[in-house]
Amino acid sequence: MTDMKTVALVTGANKGLGREIARRLAGSGWLVLLSARDRERGMRAADTLAAEGLDVEFVELDVTSDESVATAVKTVAGRVGHLDVLVNNAGVGGPLLDPAEMRADALRELYEVNVFGQVRVTHAFLPLLRRSERPRVVMVSSGLASLTHAGDPTRPESGFLALDYASSKAALNMIVSQYARALPEFKVNAADPGNPATDMNHHTGVHTVEEGADAIIKLATLAPDGPTGGFFDRNGPVPW
16 A cells, blocks of 8 residues: 555656656655656656556656745645655756856856755655654765865866856755754765766766666665765765
C-alpha cells in the first residue's frame, strides 16, 4: 500500500539528474513525487517512469514561487499526509562571466533558485517531514562550493571562475550545516554530484547522470545512524 511506502519528493526532476534520482529512488520501491515547474514536461517525465512500472507521480512546483510551493505542500499532504525524503535538486547555472563583470542583479536571479528556492521549499515541507520517523533532506550542491578545493591550484575547481554559481552552492552548504544543527532528529546533508553531463553544462560533463546521482541516493537512503550536516560525493566526504 502507498501509505506504507517511503515517500520522497524530488525538485527539478523532469530531466537529467533529477529524473535519474527519481528513477533510482522509485526503483527501491518508494513512492516518488516528481516535481517540476513546467507542468507538461513534468507530467511527461512522470508518465515515462510510471510506464516502466515505477511508483512516480507528478507534483507541480516552482521553487521561486511561494504560492506554487504552498500548493505543492497541500497536494502532498492530501495525497500521502507526510514526507520522508526531500531532495532539493532544482538549480540553475549562470553566464560564464569574469567575476569582475558580475552584477548584483544577475547574482540575485540565480540565488532566487539556488539558495532562496531551497530554503522556501524546505521550510514549507518541514511540517510533513516532521511526520516521518526518519526525515532526510538532501541539498544538491557542487564541488565548486568547496573553499578548500577552490584554494588548491592543483584542483580543477581552482581554475573555474563562476562567482554566481559557486557562491550560491557555498551558501547552500552553510544552510545545510545550520539545518542539521537545528533539526537533530533529521538527516540533512549536501551532495556533490560531480560534473554530470546535463543541459546545464550543454552535456559537456565528465560524469554520467547515473554517476552523478550516486551520492544523492546514498544520502537519501541513509540509515538511522548515518551522518548529518556533511558534504559528500560518490566517494565520501568532500572538504568544505
